[in-house]
Amino acid sequence: MREKRIVNVFQILFLLLVMFVFLFPSYIALLTSWKTRIEVSRSALSFPETFAIQNYIEAIRKSQFLTALKNSCAITFPSVLLIVICSSMGGYSIARHSAKHKIFKYLDRLYVSSLMIPFQILMIPVYRMYKSLRLLNTLQGMVLMLTGVSIAYATFLYVGFVKSIPRELEEAALIDGCGPYKAFFVIVFPMLKPITTTVAALHVMWLWNDFNISLVLMQKESVRPLTVKQYYFFGQYASDYGMAFAAAILTMLPVVIFFMAAQKYLVEGISGGAVKG
Amino acid sequence: MRKQLLKKVLALTLTVSVGILPLAGCGNSGEGSGTSGETQRTAENAVAENAAVENGAAEGESSEPQGEETQVQAGGGETIEITWMHKFVEPGILKWVDEVIANFETANPDMKVHTETVPADDYEQMLKTKIASDDAPDVFVLDNQSRYQEFSAAERLYDLSSLEGIENINPDMLYDGQVNGVQYAVPLDVNAYAVHYNKDLFEQYDLEVPTTISEMRNVCEVLQENGIKPFGAGYATQFCVQFSVEVLLLPLCMDGEWHTNKIERKSSFAEDEKFKEAMKLWDSFYEFTGDDPWGTDWDTVQNQMANGEAAMIVNGSWTVDGVSSINPDINIGIFAMPTFEEKDSSVILMKPGAGICLYNNTQDEARLEAARKFFNYLLSEESGNSYARNAFKISTLKNADCSFSPALMDALSYPAERTWNSAGLTLFNSEYETVFYDTITKYAMQDTLDIDALCAELDQNFAAISK
Numbered sequence: 247m248r249e250k251r252i253v254n255v256f257q258i259l260f261l262l263l264v265m266f267v268f269l270f271p272s273y274i275a276l277l278t279s280w281k282t283r284i285e286v287s288r289s290a291l292s293f294p295e296t297f298a299i300q301n302y303i304e305a306i307r308k309s310q311f312l313t314a315l316k317n318s319c320a321i322t323f324p325s326v327l328l329i330v331i332c333s334s335m336g337g338y339s340i341a342r343h344s345a346k347h348k349i350f351k352y353l354d355r356l357y358v359s360s361l362m363i364p365f366q367i368l369m370i371p372v373y374r375m376y377k378s379l380r381l382l383n384t385l386q387g388m389v390l391m392l393t394g395v396s397i398a399y400a401t402f403l404y405v406g407f408v409k410s411i412p413r414e415l416e417e418a419a420l421i422d423g424c425g426p427y428k429a430f431f432v433i434v435f436p437m438l439k440p441i442t443t444t445v446a447a448l449h450v451m452w453l454w455n456d457f458n459i460s461l462v463l464m465q466k467e468s469v470r471p472l473t474v475k476q477y478y479f480f481g482q483y484a485s486d487y488g489m490a491f492a493a494a495i496l497t498m499l500p501v502v503i504f505f506m507a508a509q510k511y512l513v514e515g516i517s518g519g520a521v522k523g
Numbered sequence: 524m525r526k527q528l529l530k531k532v533l534a535l536t537l538t539v540s541v542g543i544l545p546l547a548g549c550g551n552s553g554e555g556s557g558t559s560g561e562t563q564r565t566a567e568n569a570v571a572e573n574a575a576v577e578n579g580a581a582e583g584e585s586s587e588p589q590g591e592e593t594q595v596q597a598g599g600g601e602t603i604e605i606t607w608m609h610k611f612v613e614p615g616i617l618k619w620v621d622e623v624i625a626n627f628e629t630a631n632p633d634m635k636v637h638t639e640t641v642p643a644d645d646y647e648q649m650l651k652t653k654i655a656s657d658d659a660p661d662v663f664v665l666d667n668q669s670r671y672q673e674f675s676a677a678e679r680l681y682d683l684s685s686l687e688g689i690e691n692i693n694p695d696m697l698y699d700g701q702v703n704g705v706q707y708a709v710p711l712d713v714n715a716y717a718v719h720y721n722k723d724l725f726e727q728y729d730l731e732v733p734t735t736i737s738e739m740r741n742v743c744e745v746l747q748e749n750g751i752k753p754f755g756a757g758y759a760t761q762f763c764v765q766f767s768v769e770v771l772l773l774p775l776c777m778d779g780e781w782h783t784n785k786i787e788r789k790s791s792f793a794e795d796e797k798f799k800e801a802m803k804l805w806d807s808f809y810e811f812t813g814d815d816p817w818g819t820d821w822d823t824v825q826n827q828m829a830n831g832e833a834a835m836i837v838n839g840s841w842t843v844d845g846v847s848s849i850n851p852d853i854n855i856g857i858f859a860m861p862t863f864e865e866k867d868s869s870v871i872l873m874k875p876g877a878g879i880c881l882y883n884n885t886q887d888e889a890r891l892e893a894a895r896k897f898f899n900y901l902l903s904e905e906s907g908n909s910y911a912r913n914a915f916k917i918s919t920l921k922n923a924d925c926s927f928s929p930a931l932m933d934a935l936s937y938p939a940e941r942t943w944n945s946a947g948l949t950l951f952n953s954e955y956e957t958v959f960y961d962t963i964t965k966y967a968m969q970d971t972l973d974i975d976a977l978c979a980e981l982d983q984n985f986a987a988i989s990k
Contacts, residue, residue: 283829283848283849283850284829284830284849284850286826286849287825287826287827287829287830287849287850288826288830366648369652370652370655370656373652373653373656373658374655374656374657377656377657377658382658458645461641461642461645461649462649462652465639465641466637466639467640477612477642478612479612480612480642481612481613482610482613482643483821483839483841483842483845484613484822484825484841484844484845484848485822486848487822
């Protein structure tokens, strides 16, 4: 009994240590965001002498925070919704039909091979295409692009998962009179909850943090998301770290709130996926 | 059968709607809002703040030939929109950007200037992408001579020689934007590369500005004895190594052909006694750069000077603004790094900064004309002085006014014979520059700097590139 308690204490101490290591960068960011420039110059670890709320006020003003936040939300969440809908349907079709129809097998390979293409190679053709379609500097265009570049990986994840789901339930649904779409949305899709949660969580994080695509396709200040606004605080020869960290904290905040609010579902989904796997 | 078809059509319609609704929900179209976005808003603010300056601009613009404006308006009578792409993020320069746009638009209500800011790291790639996609900005910033050569060879740069605004610029600085005698770029500022020092610390320890190598060593020793780091050296950032070497190397090798000779292999490093002397001198000051110059970056060095930990920094004149913005109370001065034993022989280096260019738009005459007009305004005295004042820089204008900064006045106080101006000279391009400073860094990080081995490797590396 006593040994078990000692083990528990060590486990807790170890977890605290790990937590400390993981939270340390965020702690430094938070600390620095409240310091004046002269305080930052003196020591990175010291506590702020006066809480420089000015950093946050200036960061909000300079980055046009509310507009950028609205843009980030308008880009991220519709993209993730589209990714989930399209990839789950695509993944389901590929998983179920690739054995019988070669075209699905080739599509699967095409999707996987497209993961190898870096965005830099696509940049000029995409830019030209978007310019001629008048999609440059539009949130709709950005949603389409992010969905397009993300679908391949998400589909790849869905294909693997759908293969592990027994066909019998769908077959029963089809016998009971369901069409293929109803069978998918009513019977199969709820069973994809674990992988859907994983795909959604990963893509919320990736798309929220996207910098390169936004930088190329969103050149007007009024449509730029939060991540692209960050560089305003880093000049070629001078950087304002207090303000930069204040902006970073503000940028992180919505995602942190989202993850905290959705934590229960995310953990459920991911652990559900683990059991199923 | 028909019912089933209807169901399918309904399902398809619903699916398409689900796809389109989130997109429609996004609402905001950049094309429309961009015009009324930041550029316009900040421009309006600047108009309100700088009413007096605007009036001056309006007057200045009205003196331009009427024919030019008529020609532009003849393009259809609609507002002509031009784009200015840059990589400025410093608050002072951005204030100038807002100010010049506001003034120009007030004086030219039929023209609108949009800015596109791209971070320095991605700037060139983005510029090339836009040019390759027929979406080139009308006015843009380019870094240096090798870029001017590259872009002019591709016929992307407009010949600026005919612009009347050119006459406002110091002719010595104009060499920097020329390729084969044609003016393709105009540098906005010139940077002084020298020793930036904390005047109050010098006063505290009764130190005079050194003019010889021995005096410089003496200053360093006194500071070191009193627990002050003589030089803040941020060698973890490459340009800090570069400029600390250049302030010693270039005055010793003041021959304007030095770089060309090395590139063309007309002279070797191994036989270059002046280069060896410069490296020996650089190495002799290493003991005054603190415990860990290779683990210290540029930001840290500025912090060290701002809080009195370090007394001097060898770097470009942007140091004044960088350190002052951390500690506004600091009293900074500038002097040339002593490289000789003769008194008052030290030389200050001057290098023009990035240049602004005009896109050679052969497709749209009216837009090119509007861009020419805007460019002319950028070269005006009013714009140049505003740039200097806001950005805390030495403008390339004739008789540039730097009275707002005693430190910059220090740099300008050196007579012509003690100023080394790089404008128009061929320096190392980025490939040679990287190899040059990487090799120096590699040898300098060892316990002792083996200058002969360094020279041998530099010769080997330069020979490899020239092949």
